[in-house]
Amino acid sequence: MTVSLIATLTARPETREELFRLLVEQVEPTRAEHGCIDYNLHVDARDPRVFVFYEKWKSQADLDAHMEMPHLKPLLSQIDRLLAKPVDIWRLLPAEPASPQLTMMTTEGPISQV
Numbered sequence: 001m002t003v004s005l006i007a008t009l010t011a012r013p014e015t016r017e018e019l020f021r022l023l024v025e026q027v028e029p030t031r032a033e034h035g036c037i038d039y040n041l042h043v044d045a046r047d048p049r050v051f052v053f054y055e056k057w058k059s060q061a062d063l064d065a066h067m068e069m070p071h072l073k074p075l076l077s078q079i080d081r082l083l084a085k086p087v088d089i090w091r092l093l094p095a096e097p098a099s100p101q102l103t104m105m106t107t108e109g110p111i112s113q114v
Contacts, residue, residue, distance in 0.1 A: 002037065003063050004092040007053040015082040016049050022075045022082070023051055029071040035062025049084070 011019040023041055030039045035058040044050035057063040066072075079087070 001059070002094075003055075003057045003060050004038075004094075005053075005055050005063075006090040006092065007055065008088040008090075009051045009053075010047075010084045011049040011051070011082060012084045013049065018078075019082045020051065022078065023053075026071065026075060029069070030066060033062070033066055033069065035059060036066070 009019065009023070020043075027039060027041055030036055036055075037058060038054065038056035040054045042052045042054070044052065055063070057066070
């Protein structure tokens with residue numbers, strides 16, 4: 001099953017530009033990784049200190065391998081100093097249409113139909 005997630009990173013006011021540079025440096029090497037389907041960096045329209053990654057991977061193993069890549073080391077070694085608060089990660093699960101209703105899914109299975 002594919003793995004999708006949203007990661008939100010909030011820079012300290014004085015480290016915004018440094019964090020932005022390090023995040024941008026991750027985009028192209030990550031997109032070239034095995035199993036990367038989608039990897040996009042965004043900035044919040046209301047707060048330029050807030051960066052959001054949308055990621056989609058072919059598998060959890062591919063995401064796990066990504067987290068061990070050498071190109072992440074410069075970012076990960078500085079992350080605590082650069083961030084105003086911990087990274088917020090939302091793991092997304094597919095909400096597949098179940099005719100004719102939509103079934104809400106969890107890791108344990110369907111939880112409701114709407």
